[in-house]
Amino acid sequence: GGGGGGAMVEQYLLEAIVRDARDGITISDCSRPDNPLVFVNDAFTRMTGYDAEEVIGKNCRFLQRGDINLSAVHTIKIAMLTHEPCLVTLKNYRKDGTIFWNELSLTPIINKNGLITHYLGIQKDVSAQVILNQTLHEENHLLKSNKEMLEYLVNIDALTGLHNRRFLEDQLVIQWKLASRHINTITIFMIDIDYFKAFNDTYGHTAGDEALRTIAKTLNNCFMRGSDFVARYGGEEFTILAIGMTELQAHEYSTKLVQKIENLNIHHKGSPLGHLTISLGYSQANPQYHNDQNLVIEQADRALYSAKVEGKNRAVAYREQ
Structure with missing residues (x-):
């Protein structure tokens, strides 16, 4: 009975980790057509504004609302074909239409027979980082063009x-x-x-x-x-x-x-x-x-x-x- 009790504790711990994690966690079922979501945690619903029942059964791409980053999609496709994990940053839309930048880590879950049954997705809202990088890039560009303008004016x-x-x-x-x-x-x-x-x-x-x-x-x-x-x-x-x-x-x-x-x-x-x-x-x-x-x-x-x-x-x- 002890072993079973241990397994129960482990199950409970896993559920607590998934439930209370700060990052969004999703599980999708790749044995079904279009790889639909079968689980999302609370952090995911907070991040996206969608309740679990609104997204279960859908492919996670609905968050992109057609604003597709082709190179990221290509990276995901290659990872799925080669059964490798991958990390991409996607421009996603919350339920209220506001944009957030989602750093998505996808990892295949493999069963005892060596077959991939599900994908584990970890979502991080990296909007602040992306906006900071964009601002820095724009400032650098501005500094460069100011420098060129000054050189021009000097001459x-x-x-x-x-x-x-x-x-x-x-x-x-x-x-x-x-x-x-x-x-x-x-x-x-x-x-x-x-x-x-x-x-x-x-x-x-x-x-x-x-x-x-x-x-x-x-x-x-x-x-x-x-x-x-x-x-x-x-x-x-x-x-x-x-x-x-x-x-x-x-x-x-x-x-x-x-x-x-x-x-x-x-x-x-x-x-x-x-x-x-x-x-x-x-x-x-x-x-x-x-x-x-x-x-x-x-x-x-x-x-x-x-x-x-x-x-x-x-x-x-x-x-x-």
Whole structure:
């Protein structure tokens, strides 16, 4: 009789454990079609809002309400085919329609003959964890995009939307190395708007800003190729960096730029020319033979000074003195 009494105690203990467990516990019968639930504990009914009689006889998938995670379903199917336990996290719906995230552990129950008769399901509400992870992921994404935005802002001139001097100087170092490896020329064009102080004094800073934006846009649209770019160097000065131009191309390009700005026909009574124009100086270097990228900027600056002295509204190439 003692053995029987022991078995009774064990049965009682098991029932107490299942009944009072904090996690949801379900048992489904896989000998019947669609693997229906045959048992749920109190924690499951608290977690889902469904009473036992509402769910017994149903397949547990009703909790997904058609909002199916295909990879989790696939994991369960594979586990059932291979008779292995599995762990998945499912988006489930309580009876009142609210969502909770259910970490489901499924374990096959095997009888004396080695056949699977039932599945034991342990359900954990991991909503807080999932929401925390999502929040962290979103915050990380936000931090990353903020970082990218800051990097962008650090390299962009706010008024014109062009790259700024800092970006140009960083790029010049990079492009110089690339050009020396691929035996390419680098051309620097330095551009200055003629009589711009007088323009601001006459028409005001708002008109001045508008003129800067228009000129920036025009210069930006005159690119030869993707590797060329224009930067606002400061005030009314712009710089263009171009890779692989011949002397003839640089001459034609610079002449075209001066002409394009003149063609904008921005009225300027403070200029002897009657409208806004630019002066441009440029210098070319082959980084294979020159190791000083700052020198090419200085030379372009000198050529710009010559363009100013010679009467403005023109392009001048740097020539060795």
